[in-house]
Amino acid sequence: MNAALDVIVVGGGIAGMAFATRLVDRNDQQPVRVRIFSKAAVEASNSFAAQGGVAAVMRLEDSFEQHIRDTMNVGAGRNDPDVVRLVVGEGPAMIRSMIDLGAHFDSDATGRLQLAREGGHSMARVVHHRDRTGEEIVRVLQARVRSSPHIEVIEPQRALDLLVEGEGTDRQCRGIRAMDLRSGDVMDHFASLVVLATGGAGQVYERTTNPIGATGDGVAMAIRADVDLRDMAFVQFHPTALHTTEPGPAFLISEAVRGAGARLSAPDGRPLMKAIHDMGDLAPRNVIARAIHREMQLTGSSHLWLDASPMGVARFAMEFPAIEKRCREMGIVAGRDRIPVVPAAHYMCGGIRTDDSGRTALKGLFALGECASSGLHGADRLASNSLLEALVIPKRAAGIVFTSAPIEKLRSSRPYRENWLSRRTSAIVTRALGSLRHAMSTHVGIIREEGGMLHTLCIIAMLERQIAPIWNRRRWSPELIDLRDLLVVARSITSAALAEPASMGAHYVEVK
Template sequence: MQTDFLVIGSGIAGLTYALKISERYPEKKVVVITKTQADETNTKYAQGGVAGVWDEDKDSFDKHIEDTLIAGDGLCNLQAVEIVVKEGPERIREIIEYGTRFDKDAAGDYELGREGGHSEHRILHHKDVTGKEIERALLEKATNTPNIEVINHCFVVDLITQHHLGYLVTKSTLDITCYGVYVLNQRNQQIEKIVANTTLLATGGCGQAYRTTTNPRIATGDGVAMVYRAKGRIENMEFIQFHPTALYEPGVSPSFLITEAVRGDGGILRNKDGEAFMERYDERKDLAPRDIVARAIDSEMKRTGTEHVYLDCRHMGQEKFVHHFPNIYEKCLSLGIDVMLHMIPVAPAAHYSCGGIKTDEWARTSIRHLYACGECASTGLHGANRLASNSLLEAMVYGHRAYLHIVEQLEYNGGLPDVKPEADIPDWNASGTTDPREMILITQSLKELQQVMSDYVGIVRNDVRLQRAMKRMDLLYEETEQLYETTKVSPQLCELRNLITVGYLIVKGAQFRKESRGLHYNTDHPEKSSLLQNTIL
């Protein structure tokens, strides 16, 4: 297949870009690839909302910028922060025009929530399923756009670069170019190639590297792993955000998220003795940034020997709670937890990757004709810790900026140079491979990976744990690469391979950072360094 514009991923980042580019060039083809159903994305599971300066009488860009910088703990790129905060409200207005329905009060004004780290009420939301509502509106518009083709059940295996044409490509190669992708068509189990003038990665996060995560099963770090294999630049992967309050259900994955908006509306964290412990850790108490709250909960669990703490909502009023959080109310009730009578058991779970594919202010990666936005990208907005509800905003802003840059290239710079490869792109070579004989070789390695990452590279780390994690990562890599070389490609094998790569990058980044900053806390290096630098791999 050949296409003008290729989009990998059908969440808010990918669809924002696809809708804009398709509207600008109605005569050109836009192909959106997703590895399961089009609506199964990280976006769909975002509960809390999208942050933006909406009430300018009480709020301001400067306040939102300051809150983001404080949360990022010194590593935010100021230019990226200003871009997202100042351009964000216009992007929010656009998705409202697309049909997104945010909650309003009786007077018809938007209800603005407040979450941890925010100094003002600025979170627009749709009940406690904001991401699902945004995904619905965007996907509905995309499926009704004639020149957008959404291909389901199509797994991207690798980016096509000069490497596949027989050239030596290293991290020092200056002109690495993306010509498209190899994909596994799950309908016929054949690996096919899609050649594209431009490719945008919007592949989401990597929470499945951990045993307990709020991310859906599709969040396997595919985009980050593919770019790393293609010798592109990756940065700051050590900064994995653990959401402080996932519903505690032993053995259940993904974990059900209890949105931060519950604490924004007055929910109080308590330990097994009923103590509201957050005041001992931070003056902002339950509304401190996520890295602080997650470490506080981790500390309380270790101190008291428990596997969870509690979120107390009994004082909040049933009518208000059910109105704002109907999904959470019903989920808890299904487990026999009446939130008006009982406290909700919660524990931290892997939630968001603040690092990823290094991009510039136009969403360009270090590989030519390859863009990235959304959670798979590292734009510089989040630094060492993401401010709550900034992620959906960032995805829209950089999806729009990728579109603007491509328009500039096509219309003002005479087109995209050297898009076509010098030689024909070869078909996928599967010679010498056989059908997998035992799936346990894949499933057991995945369990081992998640166990190692959770036990050694979690909320609190140290040098010995990281060293052990790296040794086990090396062994898993060797075993899986041998399996990959001799076995026919499957989504399960590719996801395992990608997760091992992501796990390696997280561990390597954590080993490089000899300090404690934001989401990375190492007990052997508890102080912050005066030298602020990104970890580029």
């Protein structure tokens, strides 16, 4: 019997689970043990929140060429064309394989998949499960994870850093340092291969559709380990989050609502997008988010309106039950009343640079899903391409792991420090988080300007100096750990944005 390949996956969203389940499917080639470290339950992931669906070419009237063209148009040509071709080409087979695994996607009476249309797509090609597609895919993958004797989910564990050994070209990732969020103990865990699948970083902004755990941890760990990144300047803002005054993640009004006929309107009732882009309300997200942002600045209003009345109340409730419910809680009858909407940080288009199979520049380290940059998205992400990527690239990664990772006798986990967790957050940390988010939203958000970005770098440096002594005291609250990672990610986004003088995709610079 061969020794088992020991793999640590950081992150239990769709990318992490898709990789783990595909890898153990190959257990007959080589015994394998996968440990998924996750800081929170999967219900708190971006994956679970995904509404719209998965983009794939599922009809004869559609074609790979058109899906590729739409992806490259939205990505402003910054995409890696080979990766785009590959991921788009695997779309239909991936959808069929998810159906075979038990996923229910909406279909008509004849069993034909119903496809929605979203921004930047030249036709309807988004496969969905009502407005809860992420939850449905999570359900299927989670059942497989739970039933596998070769996968262990270790939760709540927060990975803090990568363990890297060696120098120069011999550098290799050997494991992770992680904190048990219950006991506070910090341990070093070793593995033949580490896979980062930690999701996005929307929490670097004041208003985001991302859950509170989206703090860019994987990217921050990679930066501290000197691993290459790509395209960090490109942060997608979704045009239509529900406008409320409540704190916490912004609730998303899926683009599929506009795909089904809803229209954006200015405070005076004027249709917003008609005169701005020939795709109107289904223009690329960066175009619409900017148009809303400008209109809000011009009119001084806190939000614009989404008019879904062409759809009617019954159809809205049937196709978008989760959105209808959330609107109802606010006293809004969706499909009759206008819905107040505002842009919100939504998706990190860049990330840890990988090849088309998740390999990073550091030996022993893969990155998958939203924390990675495979080259698919370029300067902006085509709607519903991210779930496709989070399913396709992990499958490919699982296919090459056996030839990429050394099988060797592993060191067992060892304690690093006991109980470094503090339940109390200092007021300085809370204030610093607020200042960081405010600076990022004001200067490195939808519309950017050089002076503001330079000013933000100064604020980041000042906040880093402020928290250094608190960090060194070694009593870390979850908020302090978040702040440490968010500062690293914010610096990376801002520096990358400054290095991109020309506007492109989600990065828009105003010259003053």
